[in-house]
Each structure stands twice: as structure tokens, then as C-alpha cells.
Amino acid sequence: MTLTGFPRISVDPQVCGGRPVVTGTRVRVTDVLEMLAGGASMAEIVTDFPYLSEDDVRAVLSYAASAADHPIVAAAE
Template sequence: MTLAGFPRISIDPGVCGGRPVVTGTRVRVTDVLEMLAGGASIAEIVADFPYLSEADVQAALGYAAATTDHPVVLAAE
């Protein structure tokens, strides 16, 4: 199933254990993020994985940013 607002990202319990992947591939969002964190450029990722596009990499970044956005709740002292 593709995710609302993220048509290039999908989750399927039968693919990669239900982890978010680039739609139509078995490349997990986490894999893309780890490559970027390791210093790979978008162009290098697309060259290494020709079935991915720059838009796919950007979608993985956008999805990651959206899922880490949450309200900060501080306990009352």
C-alpha cells in the first residue's frame, strides 16, 4: 500500500517485513538514509541502483522527515 502524501513510498507486510520501501522495489527507506548518512550523494545512489530515480531518493528523505516530526512533550516539574 502506498502512503497518503508519499506515492513513491509503500508498506507491504510481505515485502521487507513491512518496513517502508521505495514503491516497486525492495529498497528500504532506511537503506537510502544510511547511504546518505554515509556520505553517498543522490547521484551515486541512483548510479548504484539504476531502478531508483532522484525523485525516489528525495521521497525517502521526505518520508523520513515527516515520520520524525512529532510534538515534544515535557513532563511537569
């Protein structure tokens, strides 16, 4: 199933243990993030994985940014 607001990202218990993947592939969101963190460029990722597009890589980044955001909780005084 694709995630609301992220049509290029899917979660399916039968694919990669239910971890988020680029829709239509078995490439996990974490795989793309680890490549970027390791210094790979978007162009290198798309070259190495021709079934991914630059839009897919941008979708991974958008999903990760959304997942990392959380409400600020202030301590009660």
C-alpha cells in the same frame, strides 16, 4: 500499499517484513538513508541502483523528515 502523502513509499507485510520501501522495489527507506548518512551522493545512489530516481531519494528524505517530526509535549506545571 502506498502511504498517504508519500506515493513513492510503500508498506507491505509481504515485502521486507513490512518495512517502508521505495514503491515498486525492495529498497528500504533505511537503506537509502544509511547510504546518504555514509556520505553517498544522490547521483551515486541513482547510479548504483538504476531503478531508483532522484525523486525517489527525495521522497525517502521527505518521508524520514515526516517520521522524525513529533508534537512537542510540555510538562504540566
